[in-house]
Amino acid sequence: MSSKLILASGSPRRRQLLSAAGLSFELQESGIEERRLPQERAREYALRMAQAKALAVARRHPACLVLGADTVVECQAEILEKPVDAADAQRMLTILAGRGHVVITAFAVARASRLIETQAVQSEVFFRPLSETEIRAYIASGEPFDKAGGYGIQGLGGSFISRVDGPRDNVMGLPVAKVLAALKRCGIARPS
Numbered sequence: 001m002s003s004k005l006i007l008a009s010g011s012p013r014r015r016q017l018l019s020a021a022g023l024s025f026e027l028q029e030s031g032i033e034e035r036r037l038p039q040e041r042a043r044e045y046a047l048r049m050a051q052a053k054a055l056a057v058a059r060r061h062p063a064c065l066v067l068g069a070d071t072v073v074e075c076q077a078e079i080l081e082k083p084v085d086a087a088d089a090q091r092m093l094t095i096l097a098g099r100g101h102v103v104i105t106a107f108a109v110a111r112a113s114r115l116i117e118t119q120a121v122q123s124e125v126f127f128r129p130l131s132e133t134e135i136r137a138y139i140a141s142g143e144p145f146d147k148a149g150g151y152g153i154q155g156l157g158g159s160f161i162s163r164v165d166g167p168r169d170n171v172m173g174l175p176v177a178k179v180l181a182a183l184k185r186c187g188i189a190r191p192s
Contacts (some may be wrong), residue, residue, distance in 0.1 A: 003111070005188050008057035008068040013154065017174045018067075022190040023183070030056040030068060034081070042074040043120050046106035051118055054110035062112040065186055069108075071173045073149030075101035080149040089139045092150040096160075097130035101149070103171045109182055117182040121175035123166030125153070130160060 005025040007018055018025060030053035036045050047070075054068030073080040075095050083089035106120040143157060144150035151157030153164075153171045169176045180190065 003065045003187055004061075004063070005183070006057055006061055006064045006066045008053045008066050011069075011173050013152070013173045014069055017169055017172060017176050018179075021176050021180055023180075023188070025067075026064075028057045028061070028066075030054075032056050034070070036079060036081075042072045042079050042102065042104050043106070043122075045079065046070045046072040046104045047108070047118060047120050050106040050108040051110070051115055054108040055113065055115065058110035059113055064111070065116075065183070065188060066110045067107060067179065067183070068110070069105060069174055069179075071103060071105045071148045071171075073101060073103050075099060075149075082146060082148055083144055083150045086139050089144040089150045090135055093130060093135045093138065093144070093160075096127045096149065096151070097135070098127060100124055100126045103149070103166075105170045105173055105175055107174065107179055107182070109186055111186075116186055119178060119182065121167060121170045121178055123164055123168070123170045125161055125171055126163040126165075127160050128162045134160075 006028050007025050008030045010029045032052045049070035050068045054066045058066040080092045103123045103125055104120050109117040143155050167175045
């Protein structure tokens with residue numbers, strides 16, 4: 001049985017990745033507030049958010065299959081969310097400079113009020129050392145502000161990365177191969 005797919009996300013990167021994979025879908029933001037619970041670990045936080053986003057939209061469109069996702073960056077046991085201002089972006093980029101960190105993107109597929117598939121995928125990203133000047137110039141570009149950890153691998157922030165262990169698209173916000181496999185199990189396949 002074929003079903004209409006809805007991406008429960010406002011992320012332009014997720015939209016681009018899913019479009020590039022050849023899927024047709026509609027967009028619908030979930031309206032879910034991203035707030036971490038006290039002592040919640042990165043993986044659990046990402047999974048809970050992805051599931052909540054998928055379920056919120058699936059309840060409004062019970063006949064559709066809904067994909068929700070959330071990306072969390074963790075470095076030195078601290079979860080780095082989207083920076084709230086330039087000072088916060090500077091703090092995050094200073095923490096990441098010259099270090100490795102973990103990027104977890106969780107996704108969930110739901111229909112009506114039921115989760116069908118849910119998974120968290122991890123990549124490890126290594127930053128080269130960064131100068132104060134590089135950090136300030138990057139913040140001035142405006143790129144850090146809508147991204148977990150304050151950087152985008154697909155933009156100017158990609159030049160800070162010396163190595164990625166794990167899927168690169170996961171760092172962008174969607175582990176496409178895993179998502180496509182999950183959607184195929186749910187009856188949605190790419191056109192041949």
